[in-house]
Amino acid sequence: MPTSHSRVSAASLCAVALAFSGLLVTGLVAASPAAAADPAGYQNVRINEVTSSGNDTVELYNAGSASVSISGWKMSDDSFSQQTFAPSSPTIAAGGFVTFNSPKGLGDSDKLVIYTSGGTVVDRVEWATDKAKPAMARCGGDGTGAWVTTTTAATFGAANASGCPSSVSAASKVRVNEVTSDGADTVELYNGGTSAVSIGSWKYVDSDTSHSAASVSSSSPSATSIPAGGRVTFNSTLGLGDNDSVFLLEGSGNTVDSVTWATDGAKPSDERCADGAGWFQSAVTATLGSANSCSGSGGGGTGGGGGQSGQLLGGGGSLTSGCTPEAPSGTGSTPSGTLAWPGGLDVTIADNVCAFTTSSGPEGRDVSGLAFDPSNPSVLWAAKNKNWLYKLIKSNGLWIPDASWSATGKQLRFSNGSGQPDSEGLTVGGNGHVYVTSERDNANNTVPKDTIMEFDPAATGSTLTPVHQWDMTSQFPQLNTGSKDDANLGFEGVGYVPDSWLTANGWVDPLTGAAYNPANYPLHGSGLFFAGLEWDGSLHVYGLNSDGTFTTFGTIATGKSSVMDVTYDVGTQRIIATCDNTCGETHTFMKVNASGAIVPDVTYTNPAVMPTDNLEGFAIAPTSTCVSGSREAVWSDDGIYGSGSGTSAYGHALYSGTFPC
Structure with a gap:
């Protein structure tokens, strides 16, 4: 658990949307205040996805965490005469799809507008000649991705990934980045791509469906192209008011990006945080033509259509007095060369509020290590610092304690049956047992006790004692200063790495200087254990012998100042060293290089929508769980702070996203 941290910065909070009634939402919202008939969650x-190939089919997707009734909804094309349609279901489940055949027919070059039964604009898309054949679909994330023409058959009623091309055009990297409706009605565009984009023929339109699109260049003659990483501004000739939108169209007529805001949301301006990505929020001061300040408050508007921003969806109820969140501390910079999260940009809150309160602490926080069970990926193991172990299973999209194992978790003891292990990291060994690290005994928290404990999850009772325990405390005299803070900087994470990976990749045994030969260590089992030291971010490699002894194989540098969790991922064939906000919320993937040494390969950040908290646990589901090219990734918050009081993440410990297969 980190001890030398500072509060999360305002800039980092820009990546998370405002909580509306306990639920964070995104999407195109109404151009005017929602009518009473508008159903909850319509935004x-x-x-x-849409096709004009003859059957003129439309697919709607619900990006929210609750079902939405679409009974009585209407659609229009470029004639803007609204007509009702017959959906495949009158309700769209959370994360679900509904399709319908357009009652009017859709042309080769056309547009589509969806309205609630009360006439509120829900969403809009336009396409050029043949761009909806075989279909035009959002690629890069259902409901949020960039609009492109699919390269294979349409995927109506299912995720779009299988029908999307491997790359999108340079134009799709352009985003509406800031907008103001305070009289000047100025729009800023930002190019997040690596090459310049010509916008001389591009147009824009607001949410008044009687308006014709205006050209960007006529509004600003100098706005003919946007350099890579650059921006242009123009003043809207259509006028922009409260409860309004901007839809950006490229020259061929395809929708590129959009933003919608509520009353006063664009005064003085509404801006993306960070530039070209993340969510819109109301700004304190407009920064048109320069980098966004991200110094305002969330919730000004919602962006859509571009696939460069994600959404954080709430769940599990609101915070009660039953737990006490702990603000993040120790925020540091992100290492240079770090890449953006390679998985999906959307993240879901994945536990019930205050879910981890225990008899030894009602705070409901301090969830640290996470590990999927490789033999049963529907099980997620979680360690809580105050000597508790949880077996979690999915229920209605949330990770909850498995009541058949223990509805309240099981308390951990040291091998003598006493003490309070400061349980931080955990992993599942080749024998199916759960291995947990401890930094110290919380009953004597000024003295380090860096141990790895082996627990049999099949053991009965509410308290678990180790089958074996290995004590490495003497190897870290720098932690034994009499300070509880120093004692708290020991083994923060641990990962089991199979011998088969080490030998197949040619790892050189530091003890022999030759290729690693497991047979040289007959008591160690089928793999080695890599323990992450929070003190300096190093990995310490051990063979844990069945007689209670251990073999030390040396130290590996991760390039990080701290390590909070360690995992071995079969899918990427990498050891992953995770750091929380201390290192900018990053994950370093480690490989065996040509010389037989384990070294950093690549480092990724978290999805931008996630809060910058003490996110100490990280786990990726096995590839056997892959669906449409993705598998689940889970994070744990040591402090259940979310983005602060009033946000839907406040009081929650677990977050769920996706990682490529």
Whole structure:
């Protein structure tokens, strides 16, 4: 658990949307205040795929965490005469799809607008000649991705990934980045791509469906192209008011990006945080033509259509007095060369509020290590610092304690049956047992006790004692200063790495200087254990012998100042060293190089929508769980702070996203 941290910065909070009634939402919202008839959550319904190939089919996707009724909804094309349609279901489930055949027919070059039964605009898309053949679909994330023409058959009623091309055009990297409706009605565009984009023929339109699109260049003659990483501004000739939108169209007529805001949301301006990505929020001061300040408050507007921003969806109820969140501390910079999260940009809150309160502490926080069970990926193991172990299973999209194992978790003891292990990291060994690290005994928290404990999850009772325990405390005299803070900087994470990976990749045994030969260590089992030291970010490699002894194989540098969790991922064939906000919320993937040494390969950040907290646990589901090219990734918050009081993440410990297969 980190001890030398500072509060999360305002800039980092820009990546998270404002909580509306305990639920964070995104999508195109109404151009005017929602009518009484508008169903809850209608803002989360997005046009996701459309074809003009004869059957003129439309797919709607619900990006929210609750179902939405679409009974009585209407659509229009470029004639803007609204007509009702017959959906495949009158309700769209959370994360679900509904399709319908357009009652009017859709042309080769056309547009589609969806309205609630009360006439509120929900979403809109336009396409050029043949761009909806075989279909036009959002690629890079259902409901949020960039609009492109699919390269294979349409995927109506299912995720779009299988029908999307491997790359999108340079134009799709352009985003509406800031907008103001305070009289000047200025729009800023930002190019997040690596090459310049010509916008001389591009147009824009607001949410008044009687308006014709205006050209960007006529509004600003100098706005003819945007350099890579650059921006241009123009003043809207259509006028922009409260409860309004900007839809950006490239020259061929395809929708590129959009933003919608509520009353006063664009005064003085509404801006993306960070530039070209993340969420819109109301700014304190407009920064048109320069980098966004991200110094305002969340919730000004919602962006859509571009696939460069994600959404954080709430769940599990609101915070009660039953737990006490702990603000993040120790925020540091992100290492240079770090890459953006390679998985999906959307993240879901994945536990019930205050879910981890225990008899030894009602705070409901301090969830640290995470590990999927490789033999049963529907099980997620979690360690809580105050000597508790949880077996979690999915229920209605949330990770909850498995009541058949223990509805309240099981308390951990040291091998003598006493003490309070400061349980931080955990992993599942080749024998199916759960191995947990401890930094110290919380009953004597000024003295380090860096141990790895082996627990049999099949053991009965509410308290678990180790089958074996290995004590490495003497190897870290720098932690034994009499300070509880120093004692708290020991083994923060641990990962089991199979011998088969080490030998197949040619790892050189530091003890012999030759290729690692497991047979040289007959009591160690089928793999080695890599323990992460929070003190300096190093990995310490051990063979844990069945007679209670251990073999030390040396130290590996991760390039990080701290390590909070360690995992071995079969899918990427890498050891992953995770750091929380201390290192900018990053994950370093380690490989065996040509010389037989384990070294950093690549480092990724978290998805931008996630809060910058003490996110100490990280786990990726096995590839056997892959669906549409993705598998689950889970994070744990040591402090259940979310983005602060009033946000839907406040009081929650677990977050769920996706990682490529």
